[in-house]
Amino acid sequence: MKIIFATGNLGKLSEVKRIFENYDVELISLKELVNVPEIYENELTFSGNSFKKSREIFEKFGIPTIADDSGLVVEQLNGKPGVFSARFAGENCTYEDNNKKLLNELSFFPKPHFAKFVCSATYFSADNQFEFIGELSGEIIDEFRGNNGFGYDPIFVPENYSNTLSELGIEVKNQISHRAKAFYGLIDILSKKGIIHYK
Ligand code: ITT
Secondary structure (H helix, E strand, O other), rough: EEEOOOOOOHHHHHHHHHOOOEOEEEEEEEEHOOOOOOOOOOOOOOHHEEEEHHEEEEEHOOEEEEEEEEEEHHHOOOOOOOOHHHHHOOOOOOOHHHHHHHHHHHOOOOOOOOEEEEEEEEOOOOEEEEEEEEEEEEEEOOOOOOOOOOOOHEEEEOOOOOOOHHHHHHHHHHHHHHHHHHHHHHHHHHHHOOOOOOO
């Protein structure tokens, strides 16, 4: 079956494509569609923004849609950047800008800098709406390490590991990440309901 993945983020897209690769699902990204409406992510929670993306794209195209709203929650910063993770350093900023701003803010606090990634994965169709939340705990380090992944991956070391997510790479990341946990939750319920099938 066809499912739209309501994202413009290529890092998320390659991770989620792999998670769905053993299922009879053709994932269509927003880049493959025309007249895609702009979605204002103005909700205060990951769940609110994730459902906003999946609902608005489903309403526009009439095809079952999944979405991901995610971000980094840093303990010493009282949960920042949270739902503002993508634009922490301002509109149109780069991942590097965000990482540098984060390290600058954390430089005033003692180490370790505990943090967690959170992902809300949602599914929206005419008949079903589901959400699963996944989390990955770890620590922010004050140097950039590794070349894989995206966003805060070069400065995030998962709990029980000594490498950053960028060093670990997509294979390991997809076994432990907030995104993998959330989307495997969705896959589980979609399979049990007979909406998708293992190939
Ligand atoms: P879409 O809304 O188009 O899906 P986005 O990048 O704007 O893409 P979000 O609003 O959900 O997505 O913001 C997520 C941000 O959180 C992302 O840009 C990264 O900065 C950070 N983030 C989320 N998951 C991450 C991961 O697995 N590794 C590193 N950073 C991540």
